[in-house]
Amino acid sequence: MKSTLPPKPPISPPPFRSLRGYAFDPSLSTTLDTAGINQAVFAVPWEPLERGPVGEYLEVMDYDPASGRFYEPADLEHPHVLAQQGLPPSETSPQSHQQMVYAVAMTTIQNFEKALGRKALWGPDKNYGFVPRLRLYPHALRGANAFYSPDLKAVLFGYFKASEEDGVHAPGSTVFTCLSHDIIAHEVTHALLDGMHRRYIEPTHPDSLAFHEAFADLVALFQHFTFPEVLRHQVAATRGDLQRGNLLAELAQEFGKALGNHGALRSALGDKPDPAALAQTLEPHARGSILVAAVFEAFTIIYGSRATDLIRLATAGSGVLPAGALPELLADELAKEAAKTAKHFLQMCIRALDYCPPVGLTFGDYLRALVTADRDMVPDDPHGYRIALIDAFRRRGIFAPGVPHLSEESLAWPGSPSLEDDTAKWLVAQLRQKSDWMRYEGDRGRIFEMSNQAGAALHAQLTAKPEKRLFQFGRVCGLALDPATAPKDIKRDKNGLPMFEVHQFRKAFRARPDGTLLNHVILTLTQRRRIQFPDGSGVYDFRGGATLILDLDTMELRYCIRRPIDDEARRAAYEAYMREELPSSLRKKFFNREGGPTGFEPFAFLHGQDWKGNPHA
Numbered sequence: 206m207k208s209t210l211p212p213k214p215p216i217s218p219p220p221f222r223s224l225r226g227y228a229f230d231p232s233l234s235t236t237l238d239t240a241g242i243n244q245a246v247f248a249v250p251w252e253p254l255e256r257g258p259v260g261e262y263l264e265v266m267d268y269d270p271a272s273g274r275f276y277e278p279a280d281l282e283h284p285h286v287l288a289q290q291g292l293p294p295s296e297t298s299p300q301s302h303q304q305m306v307y308a309v310a311m312t313t314i315q316n317f318e319k320a321l322g323r324k325a326l327w328g329p330d331k332n333y334g335f336v337p338r339l340r341l342y343p344h345a346l347r348g349a350n351a352f353y354s355p356d357l358k359a360v361l362f363g364y365f366k367a368s369e370e371d372g373v374h375a376p377g378s379t380v381f382t383c384l385s386h387d388i389i390a391h392e393v394t395h396a397l398l399d400g401m402h403r404r405y406i407e408p409t410h411p412d413s414l415a416f417h418e419a420f421a422d423l424v425a426l427f428q429h430f431t432f433p434e435v436l437r438h439q440v441a442a443t444r445g446d447l448q449r450g451n452l453l454a455e456l457a458q459e460f461g462k463a464l465g466n467h468g469a470l471r472s473a474l475g476d477k478p479d480p481a482a483l484a485q486t487l488e489p490h491a492r493g494s495i496l497v498a499a500v501f502e503a504f505t506i507i508y509g510s511r512a513t514d515l516i517r518l519a520t521a522g523s524g525v526l527p528a529g530a531l532p533e534l535l536a537d538e539l540a541k542e543a544a545k546t547a548k549h550f551l552q553m554c555i556r557a558l559d560y561c562p563p564v565g566l567t568f569g570d571y572l573r574a575l576v577t578a579d580r581d582m583v584p585d586d587p588h589g590y591r592i593a594l595i596d597a598f599r600r601r602g603i604f605a606p607g608v609p610h611l612s613e614e615s616l617a618w619p620g621s622p623s624l625e626d627d628t629a630k631w632l633v634a635q636l637r638q639k640s641d642w643m644r645y646e647g648d649r650g651r652i653f654e655m656s657n658q659a660g661a662a663l664h665a666q667l668t669a670k671p672e673k674r675l676f677q678f679g680r681v682c683g684l685a686l687d688p689a690t691a692p693k694d695i696k697r698d699k700n701g702l703p704m705f706e707v708h709q710f711r712k713a714f715r716a717r718p719d720g721t722l723l724n725h726v727i728l729t730l731t732q733r734r735r736i737q738f739p740d741g742s743g744v745y746d747f748r749g750g751a752t753l754i755l756d757l758d759t760m761e762l763r764y765c766i767r768r769p770i771d772d773e774a775r776r777a778a779y780e781a782y783m784r785e786e787l788p789s790s791l792r793k794k795f796f797n798r799e800g801g802p803t804g805f806e807p808f809a810f811l812h813g814q815d816w817k818g819n820p821h822a
């Protein structure tokens with residue numbers, strides 16, 4: 206007999222997978238009263254998962270070399286696991302650790318993709334090109350360290366027994382760095398930043414590695430603040446501090462303790478800003494903490510003004526709270542407001558990366574990138590985010606060289622570069638032709654391949670007819686393309702032209718808050734000079750180039766953010782920095798062309814000790 210049941214209606218996949226994890230590192234002996242609020246639920250984009258978990262972006266590999274064991278990989282597709290928001294958080298279950306690193310890493314990736322308006326790509330492999338998955342090793346080493354390995358395209362998390370002198374973690378407890386939201390987010394951010402700006406790990410300026418550390422902390426911190434349940438308890442407990450923003454700084458410092466030695470997040474958050482400190486601080490963590498403090502102060506100012514509005518509303522305009530506990534509704538609203546503001550800052554910080562030069566980034570450049578990116582996104586700035594940022598940077602002596610007034614207008618990168626008309630038109634037409642597919646392609650492997658092909662095709666077209674147009678284009682982009690005038694230490698191609706690289710070709714499709722769309726193509730061009738140290742002790746690479754931002758709708762070249770290859774002052778400063786400041790291990794890693802020490806991990810070095818090789822205090 207035929208079934209009389211109607212056909213099954215189609216069921217679409219869920220948008221998210223909910224996974225439980227720790228809100229705070231469970232071994233942290235913190236002054237925060239975290240009882241009852243230590244569980245967070247991460248809503249990560251839905252994707253089919255293999256055991257590991259292994260998905261499109263990530264592969265969790267749980268091999269513990271210290272014990273020589275593979276731990277059983279978590280099966281997050283098991284119906285029992287699916288039915289209860291993932292595995293329960295547990296300090297003793299390796300599968301729960303695997304789930305935690307996956308959940309936080311996916312949350313971080315998702316935040317990057319939202320802010321940038323495109324799929325995230327890991328840095329390419331030297332031999333194999335496209336790297337589909339970052340590998341996460343939750344129990345990779347015994348020791349108080351965790352780091353991103355740019356060579357392995359992996360994050361290695363350590364674990365250790367907290368000593369009596371630890372001062373941060375409960376003595377005797379086993380500390381798993383893979384259970385700290387902040388450490389996971391910090392390390393994955395190093396990997397995402399490396400995927401966008403491969404040259405930023407080369408220490409060419411005191412700000413280079415300091416920026417890597419500061420940026421990883423900013424993402425970890427603001428991402429942590431986007432969970433209102435994390436903030437709510439503190440908001441309710443410290444009602445008096447709300448308007449001064451101290452509460453948030455204190456909370457941030459508590460979060461910073463979880464990072465331990467791994468980040469730049471230090472006491473600078475609560476300190477009075479000192480405009481002279483930057484010039485005297487070269488150690489990357491200490492220097493990075495000045496940048497973290499600047500951005501964080503802007504956040505507390507914006508939150509403070511929004512909180513004041515809410516409190517006025519709640520007190521019939523007086524702004525004076527009655528004695529006793531904060532009304533529950535108000536505490537909820539304040540926590541939500543802080544989370545919303547944190548989300549805005551997180552997106553601003555990430556989006557600014559598209560507006561940075563491809564090499565030699567300084568803190569001042571980053572401020573300019575923040576201001577420009579935000580102006581493109583939110584032209585009218587009703588809440589004063591940009592003014593708050595500029596002020597906070599100024600108070601810490603972070604300036605942009607060559608920008609006389611710290612106003613929004615002068616800090617924003619100058620608009621449309623002055624290419625001769627026909628060159629600009631030609632370039633825009635080329636870029637448009639080569640970027641149409643970007644609107645539709647969703648496969649990361651294809652995006653990687655097609656971007657490379659588009660870059661190579663553009664390179665071929667630029668060099669097909671070496672004439673005035675090419676040379677002029679080069680000058681505007683800070684490249685030396687005219688063989689007659691280019692520095693001799695730039696390698697020539699088979700036609701005698703100075704070589705250069707179309708480094709990256711990316712789309713950025715973003716929706717503005719007012720609903721309009723921003724369709725940009727971002728192109729980076731780089732060039733390299735190989736230069737002898739004056740004392741004959743070896744050679745080093747000095748790089749230049751530009752980031753071009755093209756508007757696909759108006760067909761305008763919006764910005765050209767350049768670092769000229771023939772900038773002698775920058776080169777001399779770089780050489781002096783390398784000779785006088787840089788620890789020899791880093792110098793060897795990045796600048797020894799005869800093959801530096803293999804297996805040297807720059808972030809393991811940075812996270813494990815200070816600049817002079819001493820363990821962190």
Ligand SMILES: [Zn+2]
Nearest residue numbers: 418421467468
């Ligand atoms: Zn780091």
